[in-house]
Amino acid sequence: MNAWWAGAVPRKSCQARFLEAAHWLWHHTKVVARSFLKPLVDSYSGSEMSHDSLTQTTKARSFGATPHLDGVSAAGSVSEKPALLAARVEHFRRPTERPFLRSERERVTCLFGGLTYRHERLMEASFQGMGYRAARIHTPTKADYDTGRECCSPGMCNPVYFTVGALVNYLKRLRDIEGLTVGQILDGYVFVTTGSCGPCRFGMYESEFRLALRNSGFDGFRVVVFQQKAGANQSSRDDGIEVNAEFARRLVTALMIGDLLNDLAHQIRPYEVNPGETECVLEEALERVCTFLRLERTGGRGAKCEVQSARCDVLGVHRGILRDWGGVLLQVIRNRYGRVLGECMQLIDGIGVDYTWPRALCKVTGEFWAQMTEGDGNFGMFSFVESQGGEVMVEPITTWLVYLLDSAVCRTREVRSAGRSMHVRIVHNFGAWIVYLRKVAMLKTVSYLIRREYERMRRALGGMPHPLASMSELRELARPFFNDRITGGEGHMEVGKTLYYSVKGLSHMVLSLKPFGCLPSTQSDGVQRAALSYYGRQGYDILFLPVETSGEGEIGARGRVLMALEQAKARCEREFEACVEKTGYAVEDLRGYCACHGELRRPFQRVCKRKGIVGRAANFVLNIASRMDTERDRRSLERAGVDAAIRARSG
Numbered sequence: 250m251n252a253w254w255a256g257a258v259p260r261k262s263c264q265a266r267f268l269e270a271a272h273w274l275w276h277h278t279k280v281v282a283r284s285f286l287k288p289l290v291d292s293y294s295g296s297e298m299s300h301d302s303l304t305q306t307t308k309a310r311s312f313g314a315t316p317h318l319d320g321v322s323a324a325g326s327v328s329e330k331p332a333l334l335a336a337r338v339e340h341f342r343r344p345t346e347r348p349f350l351r352s353e354r355e356r357v358t359c360l361f362g363g364l365t366y367r368h369e370r371l372m373e374a375s376f377q378g379m380g381y382r383a384a385r386i387h388t389p390t391k392a393d394y395d396t397g398r399e400c401c402s403p404g405m406c407n408p409v410y411f412t413v414g415a416l417v418n419y420l421k422r423l424r425d426i427e428g429l430t431v432g433q434i435l436d437g438y439v440f441v442t443t444g445s446c447g448p449c450r451f452g453m454y455e456s457e458f459r460l461a462l463r464n465s466g467f468d469g470f471r472v473v474v475f476q477q478k479a480g481a482n483q484s485s486r487d488d489g490i491e492v493n494a495e496f497a498r499r500l501v502t503a504l505m506i507g508d509l510l511n512d513l514a515h516q517i518r519p520y521e522v523n524p525g526e527t528e529c530v531l532e533e534a535l536e537r538v539c540t541f542l543r544l545e546r547t548g549g550r551g552a553k554c555e556v557q558s559a560r561c562d563v564l565g566v567h568r569g570i571l572r573d574w575g576g577v578l579l580q581v582i583r584n585r586y587g588r589v590l591g592e593c594m595q596l597i598d599g600i601g602v603d604y605t606w607p608r609a610l611c612k613v614t615g616e617f618w619a620q621m622t623e624g625d626g627n628f629g630m631f632s633f634v635e636s637q638g639g640e641v642m643v644e645p646i647t648t649w650l651v652y653l654l655d656s657a658v659c660r661t662r663e664v665r666s667a668g669r670s671m672h673v674r675i676v677h678n679f680g681a682w683i684v685y686l687r688k689v690a691m692l693k694t695v696s697y698l699i700r701r702e703y704e705r706m707r708r709a710l711g712g713m714p715h716p717l718a719s720m721s722e723l724r725e726l727a728r729p730f731f732n733d734r735i736t737g738g739e740g741h742m743e744v745g746k747t748l749y750y751s752v753k754g755l756s757h758m759v760l761s762l763k764p765f766g767c768l769p770s771t772q773s774d775g776v777q778r779a780a781l782s783y784y785g786r787q788g789y790d791i792l793f794l795p796v797e798t799s800g801e802g803e804i805g806a807r808g809r810v811l812m813a814l815e816q817a818k819a820r821c822e823r824e825f826e827a828c829v830e831k832t833g834y835a836v837e838d839l840r841g842y843c844a845c846h847g848e849l850r851r852p853f854q855r856v857c858k859r860k861g862i863v864g865r866a867a868n869f870v871l872n873i874a875s876r877m878d879t880e881r882d883r884r885s886l887e888r889a890g891v892d893a894a895i896r897a898r899s900g
């Protein structure tokens with residue numbers, strides 16, 4: 250029975266029913282009138298466009314398109330289309346490129362470059378270990394920069410000029426010196442690089458590579474681009490380069506080992522007793538790791554894994570999953586690179602060092618490429634600082650990987666929580682909530698595994714390389730001055746790193762290297778002043794120097810660095826002298842003691858860092874002095890014991 254008739258709902262009054270009927274009549278009259286009158290109005294409006302088309306045209310204009318070229322003139326008449334203008338406008342189209350196919354893998358060489366020498370050697374070995382032909386392009390020089398300027402668009406950042414120029418000159422050498430024809434080069438080589446959608450000019454690198462290759466006579470040369478934020482699966486089975494979990498694992502591992510070996514080189518070289526020994530020994534260590542990477546089998550290709558793989562097939566699991574993820578699992582479970590890194594450590598430990606000479610610790614930050622490259626791209630700044638009595642602390646590429654993951658987690662969280670309460674999120678969109686949780690968990694797990702692996706390798710190298718900076722600490726330090734949602738370049742990390750390494754007493758000075766006109770770095774430099782003055786009021790004396798690098802201006806940049814380095818050296822020497830004075834020994838005594846003890850000349854000896862003391866030499870003399878004190882006490886105790894024994898016997 251209807252509840253209304255049963256009296257569950259109170260009966261409506263006559264007046265209410267009348268109002269309801271009037272409302273219904275008014276509404277339907279409006280609908281009918283609109284449907285009859287609209288064609289009439291449109292036909293009488295003549296050249297006036299309908300509301301919809303006007304809206305579309307306005308939208309098109311606002312996005313920079315030219316609506317009249319699509320067949321409708323500004324006056325709305327098709328017959329008035331300016332045909333000549335339409336013929337002249339030629340929109341940019343990404344050239345259709347011949348794909349690099351799996352079937353070509355055996356005869357096509359993958360070229361890559363733009364990183365440091367050790368990173369590139371290790372990546373080359375990793376590529377070869379996965380069955381690719383690979384070759385590294387030389388470290389970019391000033392001549393490459395000039396070539397890049399000739400072939401690329403004007404107004405780009407100098408990393409693109411340097412790296413593009415290096416590629417073009419490499420191909421020219423293949424053509425002019427090794428005698429390959431352009432056809433052979435186009436068939437036999439591809440260039441592998443990373444890309445991005447911006448927000449800075451990094452998003453235009455891909456098109457600049459193609460433009461430069463076309464301008465230099467290598468039109469049709471293939472450039473394979475991986476998006477740095479697109480994750481591990483970016484290719485299909487037929488692609489020449491199969492980007493999957495195994496590929497990502499190997500390359501990330503190569504980058505991490507490169508970071509660690511570079512770090513060791515920069516820590517040991519300023520203190521080496523025999524000039525050039527560090528480079529020779531590290532080259533040998535690098536070769537060992539490269540051999541290991543070349544011979545390393547892919548996760549699912551080992552005999553044991555094949556058996557497991559077959560079992561998985563029986564259970565209905567795809568064989569490829571184990572092949573792709575088997576290596577990742579094995580690396581998580583086992584300390585896969587511990588043995589080879591341990592061998593490297595034994596080798597490097599044979600280098601003779603003298604840590605009693607003070608060296609100003611110079612942390613290098615700035616734009617990703619400028620702070621990392623070892624050649625003319627940053628005026629050879631690392632070797633220059635070392636030659637002037639400094640010790641360089643470089644930033645590992647792994648920090649950048651962790652930063653990308655950390656930013657992705659923050660962004661995902663913010664997008665998810667924008668304008669919604671927890672209750673609404675769960676109740677109304679449960680499926681999306683699960684997807685969100687899975688994504689955040691995945692990103693955090695990958696970030697954790699990368700940090701864990703880095704730490705494990707660091708320990709395998711005696712714990713001497715610097716640990717990775719904490720992302721949350723960097724964010725918290727930078728937050729009052731730089732919004733961490735601003736991306737592009739190093740984002741908030743430039744400000745965060747300056748404060749992290751200065752406030753925590755980890756360096757004497759911070760040198761920020763950035764290409765000329767780099768927008769993200771210019772933003773950071775703008776707020777660094779505020780950060781420095783704030784911390785200056787708190788009692789921190791931060792020595793920070795931003796330097797813009799370009800193809801020119803080397804002398805000016807080096808001069809500025811030298812002036813700041815002198816200040817840093819003065820700080821370092823003052824600190825050292827204060828520490829020597831505190832020990833109560835003369836510095837010659839301390840050096841003489843070290844010369845008599847071979848273990849104090851090993852690079853991997855443990856140097857405890859005291860709170861508030863930055864320099865390695867200052868910390869080292871305090872360590873030596875406490876060891877000398879202990880020995881002196883023991884000797885005097887022994888002597889006292891002997892004297893007492895003699896007295897007892899004679900008594």
Ligand code: SF4
Pocket residue numbers: 406407408449450451452616617737738739764766767768769770
């Ligand atoms: S971070 Fe700076 S130098 Fe690097 S691509 Fe972006 S704008 Fe250019």
